[in-house]
Amino acid sequence: MxxxxxxxxxxxxxxxxxxxxxxxxxxxxxxxxxxxxxxxxxxxxxxxxxxxxxxxxxxxxxxxxxxxxxxxxxxxxxxxxxxGFDPAESDRHLRIALSELGEIGWLPAILRAVRARAPRMRLEVVPAHPDHLPEQLSRGSIDLAITPAALPAAFESTVIKRQGYGVAMSADNPLARGRLTRERYAGAAHLRVSGDSGIGPLDAALARAGIALTPRVVVHRIAALPVALAGDPELVATVPDTIAEGWAATWPLTVQPLPFAMDPVSVRLYRRHSTQHSAALDWFSATVTRAISGSSGQFSVIHGDG
CATH class of the missing domain: 1.10.10.10 (Winged helix-like DNA-binding domain superfamily/Winged helix DNA-binding domain)
Known part of the structure; x- marks a missing residue:
């Protein structure tokens, strides 16, 4: 043939x-x-x-x-x-899907790593919508995707981070004092980000714990969380704990441990199915993996005045 x-x-x-x-x-x-x-x-x-x-x-x-x-x-x-594949001479157009948190925390490290070796390469970041990722990776419209969402096992993937969760709230919130029990947590006014790619593992843990939540407030962007929590002493948000602790350094926020069991969420890097330009894809995947694995992220750039 x-x-x-x-x-x-x-x-x-x-x-x-x-x-x-x-x-x-x-x-x-x-x-x-x-x-x-x-x-x-x-x-x-x-x-x-x-x-x-x-x-x-x-x-x-x-x-x-x-x-x-x-x-x-x-x-x-x-x-x-x-x-041989020489990244220094490559002008390929590569696409990576990142969540809003990924853009905030990891994109600077990715850009430094890619541009240090491949200054002519064109890099495009697209939104990581979990429902769209399988089709995008299958069609080759994106090269890599970073997400905690579980995609079909057919896609080649690498775990690059394991992330725990905590409960962020204003330092003036009554729940900030004393132990946060399951009952107090379930009765709180919850703030949620619509389309959060990590919401699936959280909802699964809540279901196992028998906790049913109806968010009091829903926002569209993760960047709205710290200002909303700092401005309302009743709201709480269940978010990655290291990110919330970074916010607490400059915002009047505190972070409480989860009052139920939840395993750390695996953040994975997925590769497209396409066979084309495999050497460039191998290099891009390895470079992004090293950049993120060696970075704690710059999530604290969403900071307060303090």
């Missing part, structure tokens, strides 16, 4: 569309359609069937994909190893 046909198959499988696959391969959609016709003839299977706006794989395509993708990775890495 022509190697270019294998690339077309893998690209259609991952992108779930002719046009998106063509964009990946830097060819026209008619060229991809012609290649798919050849594949169907050679393999005697339709391989992909249109369902709405997407091309869904057949059973045969699902069976072929892992082997063909693995073969492409082996070939591409062998070629990359022969020619």
């Amino acid at each position: 022509d190697l270019s046909l294998v690339r077309v198959f893998v690209s259609i499988y991952e992108a779930r569309g002719i046009t998106a696959a063509a964009a990946r391969l830097f060819v026209t959609p008619p060229a991809v359609s012609q290649a798919l016709t050849k594949l169907r003839q050679q393999l005697d299977d339709p391989l992909f069937e249109r369902v709405g706006r997407t091309m869904e794989p057949t059973h045969a395509a699902h069976a072929l994909y892992p082997e063909l993708r693995g073969a492409l990775l082996t070939i591409d890495r062998a070629v990359d190893g022969l020619h």
Whole structure:
């Protein structure tokens, strides 16, 4: 089989569309359609069937994909190893998905690490919406994603941080004095960030503890938390403890331990499925992992006047 046909198959499988696959391969959609016709003839299977706006794989395509993708990775890495990947000369456009907290805390370290070795590389940060990440990684529209959300096991991932949680509140909040019991916590006025990527593990821990919460206030940005908590002596927010402790250094806030059991949340770095530019992806992934693992984050940049 022509190697270019294998690339077309893998690209259609991952992108779930002719046009998106063509964009990946830097060819026209008619060229991809012609290649798919050849594949169907050679393999005697339709391989992909249109369902709405997407091309869904057949059973045969699902069976072929892992082997063909693995073969492409082996070939591409062998070629990359022969020619070498030089980040200093690369002008690739790489995309990473980060939450608001990720942008605040880790982006400075990522930028320093990438730009120190690859000053010509273009880096784009996109919002990390957990519901969108599997499709984005599958289609190759993003290269890396950092999130505590649990994505399908098919995606290659690395744990880069383990994060505990605590309860942040104003120093004037009555709950700041004495032990925070489960009952006092459940009866408090809770503040929550909508779309918080770490909310899934927290909700699971609350459910195991038999605690049902109805937020009194919902905000859209994590940066609103310290000012809102400092300004209202009744509100509490359950947030990563190290971040809350950083805020407490400049805001009139305090942090109480959780009154229920919750394992530290694993923050993972996920890689895209696509086989293209594997050497650049390997370098980018390793560089980001080292940058974050070696950084405590700059979350305290959201600071008070004190």
